[in-house]
Amino acid sequence: MTSALLEVKNLKKVFTVGAGIKKKKVQAVRDVSFTINKGETFGLVGESGCGKSTTGRLAIRLIEPSSGSITFGEKDVTMAKEKELRTMRREMQMIFQDPYASLNPRMTIEKILTEPYKLQGLYTTEERNKRVISLMEEVGLRPAYRTRFPHEFSGGQRQRIGIARALALNPKLIVADEPVSALDVSVQAQVLNLMIDLQEKYGLSYLFISHDLSVVKYICHRVGVMYLGEIVEIGPKETLYENPLHPYTQALLSSIPSVDQRDRERIILSGDVPNPANPPSGCSFHPRCPSCMDICKIEKPAAKQIGDQLVSCHLYN
Amino acid sequence: MMSYIIKRFLSLLPTLFVPLLLIFFMLRLAPGDPASIMLGADATVEQVEQLREKMGLNEPLLIQLFAFLKQLVTLDLGDSIFLKKPVLTVILDHIETTIVLTIYALIIAIVIGLLSGIISAIYRNKSIDQIAMTGAMIGVSMPEFWFGLMLILVFAVNLQWFPVTGYVPLSEGFFECIRSLTLPAVSLGFVQAAFIARITRTSMLDVIHEDFVRTAEAKGLSNGVIVFKHILRNAFIPILTVIGITVAVLMGGAIAIETVFSLPGIGRMMISAVSRRDYPLIQGIVLFISVVFILINMIVDIIYTWVDPRIKYR
Amino acid sequence: QEKPSSGPGTNAAGEPKMGGTLKVATTGEPPTLDPTQTTAYSAQEIGWHIYEGLFTIDENYNATPMLAKDYVFDEAKNTYTIHLREGIKFHNGKQLSADDVVASLNRWGKKANYGKILFQNLQELKKVDDLTIDIVLKSPSPIVPILLAFPNQQSAIFPKEIVEAAGDGEIKQYIGTGPYRFVEHKPDQYIKLARFEDYKPLEGPAKGMGGSRKAYLDEILFIPTPETSVRLDGVQTGQFDFAEQVNSDMYKQIQANNQVDALITKPYWFTQIVFNKKSGPFTDKRLRQAFSLALDMKPMMQAAFASEEFYRLDPSIMFKEQKEWWSEAGKENYNQANLEKAKKLMEEAGYKGEKLRWLTTKEYDFMYKNSLVATEQLKKIGFNIELQVVDYATIVSKRMKPEEYEIFMGATTFTPDPGIWPIWESSWPGFWVDPKKDEMVKKLNSEMDPKERKKHLDALQAYFWEEVPLLKVGDFFVLSVKTKEVKGLEGTAFPFYWNVWKE
Amino acid sequence: MIYHLFRRKTVLIGLGLVVFVICLAVFSSLLTSYDPNGVKVEERLMSPSMQHIFGTDDFGRDVYSRVIHGGKTSLIIGATVMLLAVGAGSLIGLFSGFYKTLDHVLMRIMDGLMSFPGLVLAIAMMGVLGGSLTTVIIALSIVYMPRVARVVRGSVLVVREYPFIEAERALGASKIYILFTHILPNCLSSIIIQATFIFSYAVLGEAALSFLGVGVPPTTPSWGNILSDSRVYIVQAWWIAVFPGAAIMLTVLGLNMFGDGLRDMLDPKLRKV
Amino acid sequence: MTRPLLQINHLELSFITPKSQVQALADVSFEIQEGEIVGLVGESGCGKSITSLSIMGLLPNESTRVTAGSIKFRDIELTGLNKQQIRAIRGKEIAMIFQEPMTSLNPVFTIGDQLTESVKLHLKMTHKEANDHVLSILESVGIHRSRNIMNEYPHQLSGGMRQRVMIAMALSCNPKLLIADEPTTALDVTIQAQILALLKKINLESKTSMLFITHDLGVVAEMCDRVIVMYAGQIVESGKVKEILNNPQHPYTIGLLKSIPRLKETRRRLDTIPGTVPQFGKMPSGCRFMPRCGSATEKCANEPLMVHVTDDHAAKCWNATGNEG
Ligand SMILES: Nc1ncnc2c1ncn2[C@@H]1O[C@H](COP(=O)(O)OP(=O)(O)OP(=O)(O)O)[C@@H](O)[C@H]1O
Ligand SMILES: Nc1ncnc2c1ncn2[C@@H]1O[C@H](COP(=O)(O)OP(=O)(O)OP(=O)(O)O)[C@@H](O)[C@H]1O
Ligand SMILES: [Mg+2]
Ligand SMILES: [Mg+2]
Numbered sequence A: 001m002t003s004a005l006l007e008v009k010n011l012k013k014v015f016t017v018g019a020g021i022k023k024k025k026v027q028a029v030r031d032v033s034f035t036i037n038k039g040e041t042f043g044l045v046g047e048s049g050c051g052k053s054t055t056g057r058l059a060i061r062l063i064e065p066s067s068g069s070i071t072f073g074e075k076d077v078t079m080a081k082e083k084e085l086r087t088m089r090r091e092m093q094m095i096f097q098d099p100y101a102s103l104n105p106r107m108t109i110e111k112i113l114t115e116p117y118k119l120q121g122l123y124t125t126e127e128r129n130k131r132v133i134s135l136m137e138e139v140g141l142r143p144a145y146r147t148r149f150p151h152e153f154s155g156g157q158r159q160r161i162g163i164a165r166a167l168a169l170n171p172k173l174i175v176a177d178e179p180v181s182a183l184d185v186s187v188q189a190q191v192l193n194l195m196i197d198l199q200e201k202y203g204l205s206y207l208f209i210s211h212d213l214s215v216v217k218y219i220c221h222r223v224g225v226m227y228l229g230e231i232v233e234i235g236p237k238e239t240l241y242e243n244p245l246h247p248y249t250q251a252l253l254s255s256i257p258s259v260d261q262r263d264r265e266r267i268i269l270s271g272d273v274p275n276p277a278n279p280p281s282g283c284s285f286h287p288r289c290p291s292c293m294d295i296c297k298i299e300k301p302a303a304k305q306i307g308d309q310l311v312s313c314h315l316y317n
Numbered sequence B: 001m002m003s004y005i006i007k008r009f010l011s012l013l014p015t016l017f018v019p020l021l022l023i024f025f026m027l028r029l030a031p032g033d034p035a036s037i038m039l040g041a042d043a044t045v046e047q048v049e050q051l052r053e054k055m056g057l058n059e060p061l062l063i064q065l066f067a068f069l070k071q072l073v074t075l076d077l078g079d080s081i082f083l084k085k086p087v088l089t090v091i092l093d094h095i096e097t098t099i100v101l102t103i104y105a106l107i108i109a110i111v112i113g114l115l116s117g118i119i120s121a122i123y124r125n126k127s128i129d130q131i132a133m134t135g136a137m138i139g140v141s142m143p144e145f146w147f148g149l150m151l152i153l154v155f156a157v158n159l160q161w162f163p164v165t166g167y168v169p170l171s172e173g174f175f176e177c178i179r180s181l182t183l184p185a186v187s188l189g190f191v192q193a194a195f196i197a198r199i200t201r202t203s204m205l206d207v208i209h210e211d212f213v214r215t216a217e218a219k220g221l222s223n224g225v226i227v228f229k230h231i232l233r234n235a236f237i238p239i240l241t242v243i244g245i246t247v248a249v250l251m252g253g254a255i256a257i258e259t260v261f262s263l264p265g266i267g268r269m270m271i272s273a274v275s276r277r278d279y280p281l282i283q284g285i286v287l288f289i290s291v292v293f294i295l296i297n298m299i300v301d302i303i304y305t306w307v308d309p310r311i312k313y314r
Numbered sequence C: 001q002e003k004p005s006s007g008p009g010t011n012a013a014g015e016p017k018m019g020g021t022l023k024v025a026t027t028g029e030p031p032t033l034d035p036t037q038t039t040a041y042s043a044q045e046i047g048w049h050i051y052e053g054l055f056t057i058d059e060n061y062n063a064t065p066m067l068a069k070d071y072v073f074d075e076a077k078n079t080y081t082i083h084l085r086e087g088i089k090f091h092n093g094k095q096l097s098a099d100d101v102v103a104s105l106n107r108w109g110k111k112a113n114y115g116k117i118l119f120q121n122l123q124e125l126k127k128v129d130d131l132t133i134d135i136v137l138k139s140p141s142p143i144v145p146i147l148l149a150f151p152n153q154q155s156a157i158f159p160k161e162i163v164e165a166a167g168d169g170e171i172k173q174y175i176g177t178g179p180y181r182f183v184e185h186k187p188d189q190y191i192k193l194a195r196f197e198d199y200k201p202l203e204g205p206a207k208g209m210g211g212s213r214k215a216y217l218d219e220i221l222f223i224p225t226p227e228t229s230v231r232l233d234g235v236q237t238g239q240f241d242f243a244e245q246v247n248s249d250m251y252k253q254i255q256a257n258n259q260v261d262a263l264i265t266k267p268y269w270f271t272q273i274v275f276n277k278k279s280g281p282f283t284d285k286r287l288r289q290a291f292s293l294a295l296d297m298k299p300m301m302q303a304a305f306a307s308e309e310f311y312r313l314d315p316s317i318m319f320k321e322q323k324e325w326w327s328e329a330g331k332e333n334y335n336q337a338n339l340e341k342a343k344k345l346m347e348e349a350g351y352k353g354e355k356l357r358w359l360t361t362k363e364y365d366f367m368y369k370n371s372l373v374a375t376e377q378l379k380k381i382g383f384n385i386e387l388q389v390v391d392y393a394t395i396v397s398k399r400m401k402p403e404e405y406e407i408f409m410g411a412t413t414f415t416p417d418p419g420i421w422p423i424w425e426s427s428w429p430g431f432w433v434d435p436k437k438d439e440m441v442k443k444l445n446s447e448m449d450p451k452e453r454k455k456h457l458d459a460l461q462a463y464f465w466e467e468v469p470l471l472k473v474g475d476f477f478v479l480s481v482k483t484k485e486v487k488g489l490e491g492t493a494f495p496f497y498w499n500v501w502k503e
Numbered sequence D: 001m002i003y004h005l006f007r008r009k010t011v012l013i014g015l016g017l018v019v020f021v022i023c024l025a026v027f028s029s030l031l032t033s034y035d036p037n038g039v040k041v042e043e044r045l046m047s048p049s050m051q052h053i054f055g056t057d058d059f060g061r062d063v064y065s066r067v068i069h070g071g072k073t074s075l076i077i078g079a080t081v082m083l084l085a086v087g088a089g090s091l092i093g094l095f096s097g098f099y100k101t102l103d104h105v106l107m108r109i110m111d112g113l114m115s116f117p118g119l120v121l122a123i124a125m126m127g128v129l130g131g132s133l134t135t136v137i138i139a140l141s142i143v144y145m146p147r148v149a150r151v152v153r154g155s156v157l158v159v160r161e162y163p164f165i166e167a168e169r170a171l172g173a174s175k176i177y178i179l180f181t182h183i184l185p186n187c188l189s190s191i192i193i194q195a196t197f198i199f200s201y202a203v204l205g206e207a208a209l210s211f212l213g214v215g216v217p218p219t220t221p222s223w224g225n226i227l228s229d230s231r232v233y234i235v236q237a238w239w240i241a242v243f244p245g246a247a248i249m250l251t252v253l254g255l256n257m258f259g260d261g262l263r264d265m266l267d268p269k270l271r272k273v
Numbered sequence E: 001m002t003r004p005l006l007q008i009n010h011l012e013l014s015f016i017t018p019k020s021q022v023q024a025l026a027d028v029s030f031e032i033q034e035g036e037i038v039g040l041v042g043e044s045g046c047g048k049s050i051t052s053l054s055i056m057g058l059l060p061n062e063s064t065r066v067t068a069g070s071i072k073f074r075d076i077e078l079t080g081l082n083k084q085q086i087r088a089i090r091g092k093e094i095a096m097i098f099q100e101p102m103t104s105l106n107p108v109f110t111i112g113d114q115l116t117e118s119v120k121l122h123l124k125m126t127h128k129e130a131n132d133h134v135l136s137i138l139e140s141v142g143i144h145r146s147r148n149i150m151n152e153y154p155h156q157l158s159g160g161m162r163q164r165v166m167i168a169m170a171l172s173c174n175p176k177l178l179i180a181d182e183p184t185t186a187l188d189v190t191i192q193a194q195i196l197a198l199l200k201k202i203n204l205e206s207k208t209s210m211l212f213i214t215h216d217l218g219v220v221a222e223m224c225d226r227v228i229v230m231y232a233g234q235i236v237e238s239g240k241v242k243e244i245l246n247n248p249q250h251p252y253t254i255g256l257l258k259s260i261p262r263l264k265e266t267r268r269r270l271d272t273i274p275g276t277v278p279q280f281g282k283m284p285s286g287c288r289f290m291p292r293c294g295s296a297t298e299k300c301a302n303e304p305l306m307v308h309v310t311d312d313h314a315a316k317c318w319n320a321t322g323n324e325g
Helices: A052-059 A082-088 A109-120 A125-138 A143-147 A155-167 A185-202 A213-219 A237-242 A247-254 A294-298 B002-010 B012-029 B034-039 B045-055 B061-073 B087-122 B127-140 B144-158 B174-207 B211-218 B223-260 B266-276 B279-307 C041-050 C098-111 C113-120 C144-149 C160-166 C228-236 C248-256 C285-294 C297-305 C339-348 C365-379 C392-398 C435-446 C450-467 D002-007 D009-026 D063-098 D100-114 D118-129 D133-159 D163-170 D175-211 D223-233 D238-266 E048-056 E083-089 E111-122 E127-140 E159-171 E189-206 E217-223 E241-246 E251-259 E318-324
Strands: A004-017 A024-037 A041-046 A067-072 A092-095 A173-177 A205-209 A222-227 A230-236 A303-306 A309-312 C021-026 C055-057 C063-065 C068-074 C079-084 C122-129 C132-137 C180-186 C190-195 C219-224 C242-246 C260-275 C355-361 C384-390 C407-412 C470-483 E006-016 E021-032 E037-042 E064-073 E094-097 E177-181 E209-213 E226-231 E234-240 E307-310 E313-315
Touching: A004 A052, A004 A205, A024 A052, A024 A205, A024 A230, A041 A052, A041 A213, A052 A067, A052 A092, A052 A173, A052 A205, A092 A155, A092 D163, A109 A125, A109 A143, A109 A155, A125 A143, A125 A155, A155 A173, A155 A185, A185 A205, A185 A213, A185 E251, A205 A213, A213 A237, A222 A237, A222 A247, A230 A237, A230 A247, A247 E189, B002 B012, B002 B279, B012 B061, B012 B279, B012 D100, B012 D118, B034 B045, B034 B266, B034 C392, B087 B127, B087 B174, B087 B223, B087 B266, B087 B279, B127 B174, B127 D175, B127 D238, B144 B174, B144 B223, B144 C228, B144 D223, B174 B223, B174 D175, B174 D238, B211 B223, B211 E048, B223 B266, B223 B279, B223 D133, B266 B279, B266 C392, B266 D118, B279 D100, B279 D133, C021 C228, C041 C180, C041 C190, C041 C219, C055 C144, C063 C068, C063 C144, C098 C113, C098 C122, C098 C132, C098 C160, C113 C122, C113 C144, C228 C242, C228 C248, C228 C470, C228 D223, C242 C248, C248 C260, C248 C470, C260 C285, C260 C365, C285 C339, C285 C365, C285 C450, C285 C470, C297 C365, C297 C470, C355 C365, C355 C392, C365 C384, C365 C407, C365 C470, C384 C392, C392 C407, C435 C450, D009 D063, D009 D238, D063 D100, D063 D133, D063 D175, D063 D223, D063 D238, D100 D133, D118 D133, D118 D175, D133 D175, D163 D175, D175 D223, D175 D238, D223 D238, E006 E048, E021 E048, E021 E064, E021 E209, E021 E234, E037 E048, E037 E217, E048 E064, E048 E094, E048 E177, E048 E209, E094 E159, E111 E127, E111 E159, E127 E159, E159 E177, E159 E189, E189 E209, E189 E217, E209 E217, E217 E241, E226 E241, E226 E251, E234 E241, E234 E251
Parallel strands: A041 A205, A041 A222, A092 A173, A173 A205, C021 C219, C021 C242, C355 C384, C355 C407, E037 E209, E037 E226, E094 E177, E177 E209
Antiparallel strands: A004 A024, A004 A067, A222 A230, A230 A309, A303 A309, C055 C063, C068 C079, C079 C132, C122 C132, C180 C190, C190 C219, C242 C470, C260 C407, C260 C470, E006 E021, E006 E064, E226 E234, E234 E313, E307 E313
């Protein structure tokens, strides 16, 4: 096995919502642990709102974890001082889910893309400009657009700006939160190819958050499936896609729409999506699980290694 | 939030300390003292010295300060040197005019300011915008007292719609009271309206092109709802701040306006207290105004979080 | 509409009418309503309606009895024996008696400036019987009746109880014997007086402030209105009946308006430039003389008071209206605009353009205007003047400190007798320390014969113009305005509202 | 950038006005033959004529000359107070909006200062420093600074929660950098408005102070003190007030037009028209 | 055939910059029948969003202008309407789901407030009715924490939740035409499936027509009746979904289909279309796809015409004709 680049252990995040009497605690991430190796792409999939973005932001400490530890290379990210963290940021970058909101509306694309170099004090002005142009070309944006402002772009173009910005510094780790969701398939293919090329060239690692399971399958080496703030199953993509163990993973894989097979058997999940402010007892998936047992309502399943996969489900005890 | 409010209340005392200390030393650094004023133009040096001695003005400053603070601890602001009444009583006697005037002027400022700011923002660079903004410019190019005098000439002397001067207390009828304060309130409020209008216009322009405005339009909402609800609320933080400040500015402006219109308010009292160097009274007024401002700013800060839920304090 | 019978000068023609409220716009809020406590004009003008003294002044600014029926001066015993009028009632219903008078005068003697002057020379003050008092002096003094008569810081008679209750401080109830009684005071709003129904006027005609006082008006409201033009506006709209002290430049406007009448208070005060004689260049009297010789008073006064209706160039330290005191002694040193001579004197005094700090204020508009025009004139012959325009409070305290200034601007209010001018005191700011002057003042103040006194005054004034401890610029008068309905109002130095009615 | 700025007609007019006024002030001595302080009492309160195109004041001084010379004083006061108050106020506002701990300290001090009467401040400073332009400038700056600080802080509180700020942090931007390169530009529009207003407030504030005798020495003409002295003569001599008033208005108008243009230029969404 | 619900004819649209005017849409014509779901796919940046915005009359009027063409909704010409008139249609008759769910929600109002607003306006419901109505819609788009969510603010929601709020908002007034600009990109597949099922149900039950803009050809395959392919501001191919997926004519469509990552395959590289979209304003004079087209011929230097491959399949390519045989 290659060495671990990012190691996340027992990560937790609690948000408070509302004020006064209406105040509530939302457990966005409840006990998440995973490892990303050098040169590896780790996919994170799961229901919307289950805490993927939060996990991603926690992993590079854009928001403070409520508890848990993060190790990046040798360094402890959770303990890092403000200044240390800033230099570490050169090595870990993020592509944001909301491309438009993550761009300063008052800056031209050129400015936005030279920012990373400026901040890390890299290269001369000329060199920077050159790099910006090649970055734009790489993600399929016309360099002629570099004097435009974010609002003058289409959704997909904005997303590519976000990608270009994250790639600018040649980081070791990129947290990519839905990086290709707004791209048409041909551009998506371009971007994915680019990501793979970079990975091969520089040994980049990705934490790849996506809903598109085909894309995840295509690009990731290992995949973690999240449900309600917890990882319910982790495994290499081949085995996970072939042989999903957790009932939620199974449901997920059966729902993929595809051009090829129009009428397919689907596991449609019934029951309520639970409330992260008040998660169900026992296994958090039990209210919607097609194969729910009595024990699931009471006891939280422990993670269990089955082959290459790690799964938290009472079915396998 | 609650803890924030409590924290703010706790910080009230140290906050008050700043203006209090400042005013205490400033007053004593300033030339002129109450003893010589009290004795009048024909007094001799010895007489003044005697009185200074008697009034304790010759003590070292720190001892005076200590005495002052000791008095404050017992919530006693002392007696006005000239009015020979407890400072608190004097302030309470004059407070009604200033409060009614400030609120009235504030309403005028907010209504005129918000409306013309909104209209200007919507019709940006159209002639109505330019007219409103030129009006605003005229507003800020005129000293309040000067504008007040013009209003008197036009509306009191020539048209005789309003009295020239004087204040009718609320107890003698709301309508009469409002009538007596209309000209002063307009002269105070108009100038501030200009500022509110400008800031409203500019902050509205900051959000008028946001996506969520497009969403609101896609819902088929009427212009009014879009402007007053969706845009204004998002543009409201700077406007709110300015409105908060306006209260402060209005109270400051009241000094001139209350003098011009002979209104029995805090501002006019302040002027005479300063010109007579009535130390306890000045200190009392400053303390009072400070408390008012601190409370207003606190309220503004709290409204912030209500206007924009993204704002967080610790 | 104007009635044919009324118009300027025909005030007295109409029949007096009872009733009505007179609204007077005053320049400011009085600091107190205790007339003994303050010299502030704003307090006095209200006070002389409420309180009366033993004497008051007539149309020639001489003393005339008020609460006193008559008096005799016993030269042998140096004693004034004063008889009180009978049946005089205070506003609280109490009868006036000698006890009240003794108590009130004792307090006045301690607190009031003029009282102090009288009491310096006082042997004894005593009640003879219920309606008679004796004032026993140490040495003869001609100025006792006028001191007791003068309306400013007047020797008001209060009920004894009220004087006792006041102790060292202010009186707490405003009770006197005047034609109007105090009703209420709303600070910064108004002070309300109402007719005193039990008032017993003197027999005979009115003589200035003396003689018969008749209260035609039901009420008088004194409404503090600091802004000049607003006072005028108020009269124009009928919100006020009378506005005191408006800007003299408004005279034309007032004359053009047939709803209102102008009223000129004459005499009023004179303006003066006071030198620091304790330290600095002006310790040299030649420099003071140079300063004085260089000035042309006319533009200074014109800038401040617009037209000759409102000022008068006159060297006398007593006003022309104070007929027996008026003097032209020393006039050759006044208003010369003689630059040659001034320059020579400057050189002799060794003045080499040192900076001269001149304290002045805009709170009194005329002080600023006088000093600004003077500065412009003096610049031309090499005076290096730095005008320090400060608030009045600053002047009042800075002028005590000789190191703070060379010149300050001031004014002299109407003074009833030349002997009691504050400038004679060596410790009065500006500090005129001069034994010769002291000697001359003493002579003036112990001589009983008016003719002799006038001679002493002439000499003193001549010396004054030679020494120039301060420089008189000119007399000025005050423009007030009233509505046409107000009748019987006269433009004296001390406006009052008895014998005044509204049509 | 500059291109966008000068493409606008209003910006050009605004700038033109400001430059015009500045030129008048700079070349004041060339533009008039009258001494602004030349007292000529015989000619007092003359209405505008060929001889005195703006008439004369109550000392018989030429109003035109006074307005021209007064511009110098007023522009210096307006501009300096604007720079000081807006500069310091913006800094304080930025920092206290961004750093929550600073907020408590700085804003409380500002609250305290805001309630402090400028008049007393000016009188006291005069006592210590003497009456001068500097005193007036410092006093007015201290009075207006807290206002700017509050407004800026209010905007910062909103902007700092924008998602792109988080994106900047992800790039490793330091707080200071974020504060100045990202938050500040997004608060600029209210700062610009403040600046234009403080200019006129300062010019007029000086009038109020000089009326009370704590302004610039009254022998130095300024728009403020001309205006303030004129108020007695509103009816008799309108010209004394109207001309300095108009001068203030033109300047403020020019500044505002320029400020608006600047603001629009800095807002890319409004640029294209 | 019934009368089309929406008919767009020869729509042209330009961006106006200080220096120039750049054409962004050229001759766009299509129609949507009552009850039909039309997919709109195409390269990112080719003009899908602005097309949909022009239907709503929501183009930023400072910088964008419709220069020619007509948009007809039933019998109403939308381009000529004044504000009052178009407001009656927006939200009620035609609703839109925007692409950027974060910025499209007003940050300072609660979700509940923003949702009930249009319901109260268009359906004339009381506050309580509107609340219940909205709650049920939120449930149906898979938000089960709906009661809480109603009181929360946009920034407190995850991306997918925001998107579902946008969907709920658009559905709340039962519009006749729903324009959905990438409505499910931020959703996980289970929720996506649920929402697609919901939309389908609405489509069947209330005959709501839909214009479905998406990149996910899988979604198109599952949802749409017809599909329109756009490239560089033009429609290059349109027709029945099955037709197009099975028999794409335009080389761009073909390239697009090849780029899809497929679950079953285990390639390490995806096919892409070489080159990038030409810049607006600098369009090639002939076929706009020519510079990237593998099978371009000399003919392609002239602009091709829409060629009807079958009755309801047309492609804008010179080569398409040849395929017909
Ligand atoms: N204000 C503007 N000024 C200039 N060009 C603009 C402006 N707004 C959008 N564009 C350009 O118009 C083109 C079409 O934009 P549109 O948003 O319609 O694309 P789209 O097809 O929706 O793409 P995506 O799938 O990426 O959202 C894009 O190339 C974009 O760069
Ligand atoms: N700032 C915040 N305050 C309160 N709650 C929050 C905040 N940010 C996220 N949450 C809550 O945390 C939970 C997880 O959010 P997160 O954004 O991580 O979801 P996600 O897995 O990325 O979903 P999606 O796929 O829809 O983007 C959600 O229930 C959301 O409401
Ligand atoms: Mg997310
Ligand atoms: Mg789009």
